[in-house]
Amino acid sequence: MTDNSNTSSHIERAKHHASELAEQAQDTLQTEVRARAEEAQAQAAGEAAAVARAADAAASELPEGSLQAEAAQQLAQGLEQFADKVRTADLDKVLRDTSDFARRNPMLFLGGAALLGFAATRFLKATASDGNYNPAQEDDYSGDPWGGYDADSAMTGEAGRGNVPGTTRRVS
Structure with missing residues (x-):
């Protein structure tokens, strides 16, 4: 019977160790999620502040007192207030409110x-900001099955001869 008590003791220790590991993993995960959420919060506040600065700059370029300048200035102020709220928001309250809403x-x-x-x-x-950006690739229809289709030539029966330089189209 000693073997059974030894085995159950090993099992209990293994269960306890597994439970501790699960708690440690959960704590690590919560810490990582919180850090990422705080990082996202700071980034969102920074983006809103950047847009607010851009709207303020646009307002300063418009004629003073114009409707457009006033609108841009109000937009800048609203975005700056939003950035401040995002920056100072209690992350736990935001998560609770979001969870309740969901x-x-x-x-x-x-x-x-x-x-x-x-x-x-x-x-x-x-x-x-991709350094390999090539504006000419925007007009590349090689992967588009409809890219070579020309509705005008299809309607006039001149398939394959649409938009070719040096050719003329018959208009009926």
Whole structure:
């Protein structure tokens, strides 16, 4: 019977060790998530402040007292206030509020998250500073199955001869 008590003692120690490891992993994960969230919070505040500075610069370039200058100035002030709120927001409260909203309105939350993800992706693509950018590639239709299709030539029966320099089109 000594073997059984020894085995159960080893099992209990292994369970305790596994439980400690799980707690350590959870603590590490929470710390990492918090650090990333704080980093994202600072970045969002910085982006909002940068847009506010751009709107302020645009307002200073417009005629003083004009409707456009006033609108740009108000936009700059609103964005700066938003940046300050984001910068000083209590992260735990924001997460709780977001979680509560998601529970009350799951479809709206998912739709908003998808829309926000789409907008962020478009924004990041538009602002990416890729040194290999080639504007000529924008007109490259080699991967587009409709890229070589010319609606005008298809309608006049002149397939394959649309937009070719030096050719004339028959207009009926």
